Amino acid sequence: MSKVTKIVEELATPIVDELGLEIVDVEYVKEGKNWFLRLFIDKDEGVDIEECGIVSERLSEKLDEIDPIPHNYYLEVSSPGAERPLKKPADITKSIGKNVHVKTYEPIDGEKVFEGILKEFDGETIVIEIKIKTRKKLVTIPYDKIALARLAVSFS
Known part of the structure; x- marks a missing residue:
């Protein structure tokens, strides 16, 4: 800052x-x-x-x-708009159950960009439910590996 x-x-x-x-x-x-x-x-x-x-x-x-x-x-x-950034842990906690877009500093499961429903946040890791074609998968991301997180508008 x-x-x-x-x-x-x-x-x-x-x-x-x-x-x-x-x-x-x-x-x-x-x-x-x-x-x-x-x-x-x-x-x-x-x-x-x-x-x-x-x-x-x-x-x-x-x-x-x-x-x-x-x-x-x-x-x-x-206003930060519909795709507001999630800068603080409290922002992430308030966003559980919402669609989020997350970029990481390094690949997790071979990917650096994830979009899906934020399922959990325990202060150390977040869990996002992503869709791959017709199946759903849970991805766990360490909080300290998140480069950017924001709400995401879903058109599905």
Whole structure:
């Protein structure tokens, strides 16, 4: 986590907590000539544009006070969307029973990408039920081998 994203998360946490929201992710990235500071927020029922606006306004005030970013940037506050990232163990626990997409740092059973129903998470390993043609198979993946995990939209 970069210094900027850490500061932003620290500033945003009391704001989102007060509104009953959670921080899903913070990004600070350069795209073309422009810098973007993105805060992704959510709650069980989903967030609306009004909540994003409130968080954006309050966070912008805090950022102006301490001015941690020396150049111009765009602040964006939004929902993480249907394919939200699963960054923390708590995110994974909440996603049991849902369709997930997982990439690993190294191959497991000869594969590095898995998509299926998240069946279990014990803090050390996850178990995903994947489909191979017409049969189902359980794949166990060590948590520390996960490079990326997110919810996945299923069209089946």
